[in-house]
Amino acid sequence: MNDWTFICRVDDIPVLGARRVRRPAGTDVAIFRTEDDRVFALLDRCPHKGGPLSQGIVFGEHVACPLHNWAISLVDGEARAPDIGCATRFAVRVEAGVVSLLGSELATLGIDKAALAGVDPATARGMTATLSSNPRASSPSDANPCPSSCAQSQDPRVATPIFSV
Numbered sequence: 404m405n406d407w408t409f410i411c412r413v414d415d416i417p418v419l420g421a422r423r424v425r426r427p428a429g430t431d432v433a434i435f436r437t438e439d440d441r442v443f444a445l446l447d448r449c450p451h452k453g454g455p456l457s458q459g460i461v462f463g464e465h466v467a468c469p470l471h472n473w474a475i476s477l478v479d480g481e482a483r484a485p486d487i488g489c490a491t492r493f494a495v496r497v498e499a500g501v502v503s504l505l506g507s508e509l510a511t512l513g514i515d516k517a518a519l520a521g522v523d524p525a526t527a528r529g530m531t532a533t534l535s536s537n538p539r540a541s542s543p544s545d546a547n548p549c550p551s552s553c554a555q556s557q558d559p560r561v562a563t564p565i566f567s568v
């Protein structure tokens with residue numbers, strides 16, 4: 404199912420920079436723009452100790468975590484060797500300068516049941532993603548799922564959707 408959700412325009416993201424997409428529950432999503440205007444999205448939580456990747460330094464196809472300088476691939480979320488770990492990756496669509504993410508992924512990836520426990524389902528269905536550039540520390544209670552290709556893979560999905568698309 405293609406439930407692409409408008410997030411922002413490419414120009415809303417600084418070149419070699421990032422913005423955060425706030426969600427009603429769970430860790431924000433960091434969206435990055437490379438020097439050649441490609442856009443990637445990762446859970447805004449470093450696989451090392453949870454640093455906010457949206458505040459890291461983008462270089463090439465990587466972001467350097469602001470806490471301990473791990474290099475995380477924007478393409479697949481994997482930490483560059485010798486470090487081991489991965490950040491959850493979100494699919495991105497860019498068409499005519501418009502950035503979209505999948506609503507189904509925004510509603511499920513990187514959200515654990517504890518985070519959803521405080522969200523009223525009726526209220527959550529009316530919420531949408533909002534773009535923010537203000538820093539926020541990630542919550543240690545959030546899940547840190549990895550893509551299935553990652554050695555640290557966990558089940559990233561929960562049953563309850565929090566977005567209506």
Ligand code: FES
Binds near residue numbers: 453
């Ligand atoms: S928290 Fe990101 S490198 Fe340590």
